[in-house]
Amino acid sequence: MDALVTPSLEPLIEALRSVGYTVVGPTVKDGAVRMAEIWSAEELPAGVGDAQEPGGYRLTERDDDMVFGFAAGPDSAKRYTQPPRQTLFRMRDQEIEEVEPEAPRVALLGVRACDLAAIAVQDRVFLGRHPDSAYRRRREALFLVAVNCAVPGGTCFCASMGTGPKATAGFDLAITELAAPHRFLIEPGSERGAQILTAIPHRAAEEDDLAAAQEVSRTAATRMGRQVDTTGIQDWLPAAHDHPRWTDVASRCLSCTNCTMACPTCFCSTVEDITDLSGDVAERSERWDSCFTLDFTELGGTPVRGSALARYRQWLTHKFATWYDQFGVSGCVGCGRCITWCPTGIDVTEELSCIR
Amino acid sequence: MTPAPYRVRSRRPDRADTVTLTLEPVRGRCPAFLPGQFNMIYARGVGEIPISLSGRARSGALMHTIRAVGAVSHVLCDARPGDVVGLRGPYGTAWDVPAAAGLDVVVAAGGLGLAPLRTVLRELAAHRSRYGRISLIVGTRTPMTLLYPRELARWRKSHDVDVQVIVDHPDHAWQGPVGPVTRLIDRIVFQPRRTAAFVCGPEVMMRAVADNLVRRGVPAARVALSLERNMKCGVGRCGHCQLGPLLLCLDGPVVDYQRAARLLAVREL
Ligand SMILES: Cc1cc2nc3c(=O)[nH]c(=O)nc-3n(C[C@H](O)[C@H](O)[C@H](O)COP(=O)(O)OP(=O)(O)OC[C@H]3O[C@@H](n4cnc5c(N)ncnc54)[C@H](O)[C@@H]3O)c2cc1C
Ligand code: SF4
Ligand code: SF4
Ligand code: FES
Secondary structure, X not given: OOOEEEOOOHHHHHHHHHOOOEEEEEEEEOOEEEEEEOOOHHHOOOOEEEEEEOOEEEEEEOOOOOOOOOOOOOOOOHHHHOOOEEEEEEEEOOEEEEOOOOOXXXXXXXXXXXXXXXXXXXXXXXXXXXXXXXXXXXXXXXXXXXXXXXXXXXXOOHHHHOOOOOOOOOOOEEEEEXXXXXXXXXXXXXXXXXXXXXXXXXXXXXXXXXXHHHHHHHHHHHOOOOOXXXXXXXXXXHHOOOOOHHHHHHHHOOOOOHHHHXXXXXXXXXXXXXXXXXXXXXXXXXXXXXXXXXXXHXXXXXXXOOOHHHHHHHHHHHHHHHHHHHHOOOOOOOOOHHHHOOOOOOOHHHHHHHHO | OOOEEEEXXXXXXXXXXXXXXXXXXOOOOOOOOOOOOEEEEEEOXXXXXXXXXXXXXXXXXXXXXXXOOOHHHHHHHOOOOOOEEEEEEEEOOOOOOHHHOOOEEEEEEEHHHHHXXXXXXXXXXXXXXXXXXXXXXXXXXXXXXOOOHXXXXXXXXXXXXEEEEEEOOOOOOOOOOEXXXXXXXXXXXXXXHHEEEEEEOOHHHHHHHHHHHHHOOOOHHHEEEEOOOOOOOOOOOOOOOEEOOEEHHHHOOEEEHHHHHHXXXXXXX
């Protein structure tokens, strides 16, 4: 099926809901664009823009009705591929029972190209040498509706990382929002995506729709807030373990873990054990963890990476270099979240250019 | 990430704070494993920790030698025959014992590091004629904390292994050498260029032994260490066990010194 054009996303949302998906899309909440369940296209943030900078995020008003006129917000797809907390198993007497993993049928509406790339990175982590069946089930239950970015944020650098701004793979549907007249160009990326499209009223995309969409992605690529030169990074970054800049950045880093929580590819987790009040049933669960915490590397009561310097160096080096050794790709997709959500405005692109 | 229930078949105290548990599955058979691999052992409601396999019992059951140092290891050391724990594995890389065929072999252990090396010694002893001179050097805090003393005697007597022990703190009865285990390297005989080494113990001990052997001409690629990091998952998903590019639960714990040397040289990596 070819690309089509529709003036409203309402039929798409209805079609997804009618086949059993919970539709999760961008909404304005707590002064930010957050991903939450939506029932209607009315709930999309029409006319909302954002201004992002190191350590800063602010919503702005646009002078049009664009519903995707902002860049990546604090939420990514990670919440749905790797839930912040999940129960692993229970032990009762001598029996250990696996807990059936939750794999809700969710359609994510408005996934950016960087976040699609992040999902592909997580696929390598969780479906690699010891495939995680719970992850696989959640992944298969996710329907991905991508949006091609029109206005990258001030902290974005997906073009440097080769992951955006246009979605090229890994989606069920990809939307490009076009202006004058306001309309949506939708392309299918999978069989089930094409299936959904048959259910919504539309007209076929014409030459000028396609040209306009191409122009959206072309200008977006030229408006990146930041950039990184990644040539040879796999070699020079780990080799720079003694660079004085690590001391400098460590003096600004609070080890607050915000960057790792906001990052769409950071996958580190830890486990927790609880026993019910009767003492009969023990439960083990897994939750997000961060390499910035002290007990992350604890061995016999002492952390291996006891200094903030060592922890920041581990994070940045892992993201941009050793991730290749482990998973064959970069751990960074250039979404800029860690820069925006760092309370002290530490900017990975700036740190890298100083260390290079 | 869900363990299988294993029953404690027997419990043998080795030292004041160390016991060897023999575990067998409540249902089914024991998995195959290679020397150097580890299992994740779960104590109900308390936690789960990586423990190396230290042998296989005659019944086929899995042996683990555990030192009580914290919450989980204490509970495991207190387990009684009949108790049930969770176990999953085996995980990780193995000591490549067959690759040492035709070579002299140096096995160096520091403290509890002898536990995972026990499977190497058993493998060497089972095919004694394949190997050249075999030396086992062991460092231990005091004569009382020496692990597996009876087996050391047997390897020395029946399997033509040159077993040497050194202690940090001697007692009245001790007549042997005192000091770091590297001091024993002078006392054993091996042809450096035709030697394979298996080293396990505290990280500083392993680095000192490996450096010493390499300086004498043992190829770094033939010096294998067993590295320890915090581990939560054992299967490459939790991120805790990283050492530079390595995920030690998958790429380790056994790593050759050619790869490990430059990583261990970086402080707090
Ligand atoms: C590959 C490997 C093989 C091992 N083999 C053995 C063995 O054969 N016998 C033995 O007695 N010990 C072994 N250890 C060390 C053993 O795992 C730790 O002593 C144990 O994790 C301590 O847990 P705890 O809860 O008793 O202590 P606590 O100090 O309460 O530890 C809290 C948590 O931190 C983590 N942790 C702390 N220390 C270590 C450590 N040294 N290694 C990994 N995680 C740690 C664990 O998740 C642990 O549950 C091995 C470790 C590794 C990595
Ligand atoms: S490291 Fe920063 S820019 Fe890169 S993917 Fe993670 S949050 Fe986005
Ligand atoms: S880099 Fe910034 S967000 Fe990340 S831990 Fe340090 S202070 Fe927190
Ligand atoms: S122990 Fe979890 S990644 Fe190695």
